[in-house]
Amino acid sequence: MSRDLKYTRNIGIAAHIDAGKTTTTERILYYAGVNHKLGETHEGSATTDWMAQEQERGITITSAAVTVFWNYRGNKYNVNIIDTPGHVDFTVEVNRSLRVLDGLVFLFSAVDGVEPQSETNWRLADNYKVPRIGFVNKMDRSGADFLAVVKQVKEMLGSEAVPLQLPIGAEDNFKGVVDLINNRGIVWNEEDKGMTFTEVPIPDDMLDDVAQWREKLLESVASYDESLMEKFFDDPNSITEREVLDALRKAVLDNSIVPMVCGSSFKNKGVQTMLDFVMELLPSPMDQEAVKGTNPRTEEEISRKPDVKEPFAALAFKIATDPFVGRLCFIRVYSGNLEAGSYVYNSRSDNKERISRIFQMHANKQNPIPNIGAGDIGAVVGFKDIKTGDTLCDEKNPIVLESMVFPEPVIGLA
Numbered sequence: 001m002s003r004d005l006k007y008t009r010n011i012g013i014a015a016h017i018d019a020g021k022t023t024t025t026e027r028i029l030y031y032a033g034v035n036h037k038l039g040e041t042h043e044g045s046a047t048t049d050w051m052a053q054e055q056e057r058g059i060t061i062t063s064a065a066v067t068v069f070w071n072y073r074g075n076k077y078n079v080n081i082i083d084t085p086g087h088v089d090f091t092v093e094v095n096r097s098l099r100v101l102d103g104l105v106f107l108f109s110a111v112d113g114v115e116p117q118s119e120t121n122w123r124l125a126d127n128y129k130v131p132r133i134g135f136v137n138k139m140d141r142s143g144a145d146f147l148a149v150v151k152q153v154k155e156m157l158g159s160e161a162v163p164l165q166l167p168i169g170a171e172d173n174f175k176g177v178v179d180l181i182n183n184r185g186i187v188w189n190e191e192d193k194g195m196t197f198t199e200v201p202i203p204d205d206m207l208d209d210v211a212q213w214r215e216k217l218l219e220s221v222a223s224y225d226e227s228l229m230e231k232f233f234d235d236p237n238s239i240t241e242r243e244v245l246d247a248l249r250k251a252v253l254d255n256s257i258v259p260m261v262c263g264s265s266f267k268n269k270g271v272q273t274m275l276d277f278v279m280e281l282l283p284s285p286m287d288q289e290a291v292k293g294t295n296p297r298t299e300e301e302i303s304r305k306p307d308v309k310e311p312f313a314a315l316a317f318k319i320a321t322d323p324f325v326g327r328l329c330f331i332r333v334y335s336g337n338l339e340a341g342s343y344v345y346n347s348r349s350d351n352k353e354r355i356s357r358i359f360q361m362h363a364n365k366q367n368p369i370p371n372i373g374a375g376d377i378g379a380v381v382g383f384k385d386i387k388t389g390d391t392l393c394d395e396k397n398p399i400v401l402e403s404m405v406f407p408e409p410v411i412g413l414a
């Protein structure tokens, strides 16, 4: 069993403390659970069942990586959320997670905007060229200002931040967004905790702003795509939603554009639409270049493509203890495939060890899986001698993955 890498996302959530990372992560787990059930059963009642269960239990994320499923435009995505510590004291850990993830949701508070740790984490993400989406949270709070945060991202972080939405209503009355790509207004439904939304006409008093910001969006995206630029000058109305999304994805992948969306995770608004954009715009493991390393025997530089047919290569990025399954080693697999119960070579220790089980961690359970393939993230049980940063690989094709180079902590921003 190997998954289609096109439908895998390895993402982290980065934020200054208090911007709402915990709340947003919990909502992601919640919505993904409901969305997954809906995708399985095609019955609305699954939503309420799942909601009742989860309300009783409460969902929290305690794992270094948690896997959720998300149905988007007819495809089921496998999303691994890698824990990305917010506090500046954990810069090394942030580096470690940035090394293994493919894309970031960068959270800002709509009231506080760009804060010192946003700045530190943004620079670290720049070092690793991690494509990202900006999520401006807390839109329900007094003083919330989405466009002011977009401006700060441009001015303080020097990135081409481009709004994909404009909020409908503000503060207490924040209830929806206009999607500037398809010119559609939506309002989240309160009765199912914002799981679904209702389409609404663009409010009259927003028509001018929407037209103006949509034009800016099209122009920004078109400037990274020649054929779109021609259309933009000929007849902007002939540009389709798919064309914008495809060109935007390219610009996001090469870090030219940071798309910005908004919501209030606390009020169950906007997390779902943000997740849709994660599937649409952030890279899959297949979009990554081949990972580089050296052959420990010859010192020759080698690389591994994100393909299950390549020799196995994975990086151990976190060792943790789970009360139910014991010592877990979280790995990011770059190439090849690893079977539970097999032997795997560690290029640091020059030893082979038998791994007993492989798990994918979910919000409410550990799911044993028979194997783990290129592009995926999971937790392995059975190692006796393992350290974070170790490369696990095929003994006949050994590789030491580029060691995690930790830039000096950024001092003086706080």
Ligand code: GDP
Pocket: 015, 016, 017, 018, 019, 020, 021, 022, 023, 024, 086, 137, 138, 139, 140, 141, 263, 264, 265, 266, 267
């Ligand atoms: P973290 O430190 O980034 O993990 O932030 P938390 O998720 O713990 O949130 C910090 C505080 O902000 C908590 O009191 C949350 O209830 C609150 N909060 C989070 N998201 C929102 C939001 O969208 N709106 C409002 N009004 N409060 C929020």
